[in-house]
Amino acid sequence: MSTEEVTVRVPGRVNLIGEWIDFSGGTVLPMPIRSEITLTRRSNGTQTDVIGSAQFGNEARVGMETPAQHDWPDAVRGALQAARAMGWIDGGQDVSVHSDIPVGQGLSSSAATIVAALKASRPAGETDDVALALAARRVENEFMGVPCGIMDQMAVAAGRRGHVLALDTVDCSFELLPLPDDWEIVVIQSGVQRELADGSYKMRQLECQAAADALGVEHLCALKGPELLKLSGAPARRARHIWTEGQRSLEAVDALKARDRSAFGRLMVASHNSLRDDMEVSLPVMDRMVEDALALGAEGARLTGAGFGGCIAALVAPECVATWWAALQARHPQLKRAD
Numbered sequence: 344m345s346t347e348e349v350t351v352r353v354p355g356r357v358n359l360i361g362e363w364i365d366f367s368g369g370t371v372l373p374m375p376i377r378s379e380i381t382l383t384r385r386s387n388g389t390q391t392d393v394i395g396s397a398q399f400g401n402e403a404r405v406g407m408e409t410p411a412q413h414d415w416p417d418a419v420r421g422a423l424q425a426a427r428a429m430g431w432i433d434g435g436q437d438v439s440v441h442s443d444i445p446v447g448q449g450l451s452s453s454a455a456t457i458v459a460a461l462k463a464s465r466p467a468g469e470t471d472d473v474a475l476a477l478a479a480r481r482v483e484n485e486f487m488g489v490p491c492g493i494m495d496q497m498a499v500a501a502g503r504r505g506h507v508l509a510l511d512t513v514d515c516s517f518e519l520l521p522l523p524d525d526w527e528i529v530v531i532q533s534g535v536q537r538e539l540a541d542g543s544y545k546m547r548q549l550e551c552q553a554a555a556d557a558l559g560v561e562h563l564c565a566l567k568g569p570e571l572l573k574l575s576g577a578p579a580r581r582a583r584h585i586w587t588e589g590q591r592s593l594e595a596v597d598a599l600k601a602r603d604r605s606a607f608g609r610l611m612v613a614s615h616n617s618l619r620d621d622m623e624v625s626l627p628v629m630d631r632m633v634e635d636a637l638a639l640g641a642e643g644a645r646l647t648g649a650g651f652g653g654c655i656a657a658l659v660a661p662e663c664v665a666t667w668w669a670a671l672q673a674r675h676p677q678l679k680r681a682d
């Protein structure tokens with residue numbers, strides 16, 4: 344057994360458009376952010392995993408089969424168990440984590456931790472990032488009990504800095520599209536924390552599933568449109584968001600390829616409005632941030648990630664970013680950037 348120390352770095356992600364559709368057959372457009380997690384792993388020759396982080400304050404010493412404890416080391420614990428089940432590593436592991444990805448801000452800190460632990464465990468020569476992302480999603484779904492889609496794991500496992508990952512969530516095929524030089528994505532934390540495990544994500548996900556079941560389809564994004572009229576109330580609104588977001592996302596891929604910044608910006612705004620009105624995952628504080636970002640000159644702005652707090656993403660002309668940000672901060676002094 345090798346006791347060699349392996350260190351990997353994995354970034355967080357921001358999603359530009361394609362929200363709440365990665366379990367409904369949609370195309371999503373995330374990209375990595377600068378903040379990242381650094382994770383070091385080495386076999387320790389015992390039957391115990393030792394998971395530590397100076398930053399998060401405590402060290403977990405746990406048996407190799409310990410179930411989820413609903414604390415931060417769960418992401419590492421679940422990944423190590425998956426890596427052992429795949430025969431990638433053997434026995435207890437020492438893992439240390441340092442991350443500057445803001446936690447609970449919708450920037451995929453949890454997916455990045457799982458992907459980092461899997462990458463640090465992957466044998467040399469195994470390079471399939473899609474299989475690794477799928478394994479990471481299983482850790483979230485099955486070990487941590489979060490019924491998320493595949494976007495976050497793919498974004499952080501297969502994404503490339505400065506590129507948008509145009510990901511078809513039906514089969515995980517993707518294109519890496521460079522962000523044009525005259526586009527800048529600014530990510531801003533609302534300061535409102537949220538956790539996917541807290542129940543609100545699961546509740547919305549179940550509502551979307553109920554809408555799909557009522558229409559007898561696997562993927563709401565594959566609908567033609569008129570079928571939506573058969574639904575009413577909340578299921579109709581959720582299904583309308585998913586279907587329209589699926590269309591917007593495909594249009595956004597075209598706008599990105601055509602380097603049409605204002606068309607992309609308009610799609611981001613329509614996405615936010617749909618998340619606010621149909622998906623009902625925004626908060627007044629995030630609506631105000633988006634409105635002010637636009638009023639001060641952003642070409643597009645929207646909440647990013649699952650919502651209920653977290654961050655907004657704004658599309659701004661690079662030469663305007665400094666003055667635009669100063670003006671936004673004058674209105675909202677508590678805001679912090681996270682791009």
Ligand code: GLA
Pocket residue numbers: 361362363364365366491492493494495539648649
């Ligand atoms: C979270 C989930 C993703 C996705 C987004 C919403 O980030 O982990 O799978 O569903 O919410 O787009």
